[in-house]
Amino acid sequence: MTRDNNGTVIDFANCPRTHIAVVGGGAWGTSLAITSARAGRPTSLWIREAEIAAATAATRNNTVFLPGYALPDSIHVTADLASATRDADIVLLVVPSQHLRSIAAQLRGFLPAQATVVICSKGVEQDTGALLSVVVEEELPDHAIAVLSGPTFAAEVAAGMPSAVTIASSDAALNPARSQAARVARALGTKTFRPYVSDDVIGVEVSGAVKNVLAIASGIATGLGFGANTRAALVSRGLHEIQGLSAALGGRRETVTGLSGVGDLTLTCSSEQSRNMRFGMALATGRSAADVFEGRPVVVEGADNAVSVTNLARRHAIDMPICEAVRAIVVDRLPIPDVMNALLQRPFKDERADLGLSIPHSISRNAAKSMAGI
Structure with a gap:
């Protein structure tokens, strides 16, 4: 009742x-x-x-x-x-x-x-x-x-x-x-x-939009041969990106930990049933989308939303490095190794994101200059 x-x-x-x-x-x-x-x-x-x-x-x-x-x-x-x-x-x-x-x-x-x-x-x-x-x-x-x-x-x-x-x-x-x-x-x-x-309409919508972009990133990582550690890190930090954009637009952070956020993100970043993940794998392995989807007409929402999501994040000054990396690969056609190196060599940050910590990467302080903004 x-x-x-x-x-x-x-x-x-x-x-x-x-x-x-x-x-x-x-x-x-x-x-x-x-x-x-x-x-x-x-x-x-x-x-x-x-x-x-x-x-x-x-x-x-x-x-x-x-x-x-x-x-x-x-x-x-x-x-x-x-x-x-x-x-x-x-x-x-x-x-x-x-x-x-x-x-x-x-x-x-x-x-x-x-x-x-x-x-x-x-x-x-x-x-x-x-x-x-x-x-x-x-x-x-x-x-x-x-x-x-x-x-x-x-x-x-x-x-x-x-x-x-x-x-x-x-x-x-x-x-x-x-x-x-x-x-x-x-x-x-x-x-x-x-x-x-x-x-929380905003939190549910932002979660759904961003997770498709992150699923492409997961597909790229899988196609490059990276393992479970990489995927877990990507999902965790991707969730952080969703939370940041959602909060900036008026959504609640706890929504992102629910079905529409962590639930959907985990699903699409861990299974080749995900069109966005398969598209990312195709990018990483040099296969065509037509080959991956066996000629069937398929819409890969994450490809379009790599632009719309990052544009929105830039407008609100929200740092979304994984989504920016996907945009650099899918839209700007930058070489995947260059984008990955720039992403991995970003300064070390505090996990809470409110301590203001930024430590230059020990490998190279200059390697990512050409990829500023990612």
């Missing part, structure tokens, strides 16, 4: 038959549609490419983006955005972060007034430096907004393996049980898909 702040009982077991529309038919969008149907919700799935939508509807299998996982017959698959969302109570936006604004703008004309918009993409808008919740709020100002993030590989969620996510909405600070995050949690939750409610 759950009660809200006024003592009123909230009956999660008998919540209304919420219609959920999933906008974005990639691996994660398809997996969320399967989860929604598994939760007993009327579900529609919008896939941008008409031919893929038609094939998925006919075969009940998204062979391009999530092959091998059958879509329940109850899922309505369509390439018509208006048809997918017209009657929706909850809309899950699962499109690449740099396309989120244009899709949100298209929804403005026909999205039902009562629909809650849930951002399931991870990133920072490159042109503006805006978090994705700000982007959606600008394009859909009359709609409630929530954010969903956490340590989830699409295939494992689609297979029904136990998984947990964080769903955040700002109104959860006032009344968690009646918040938009709670509404989405009880609509999507199943025996194996467990949502946790948060009010």
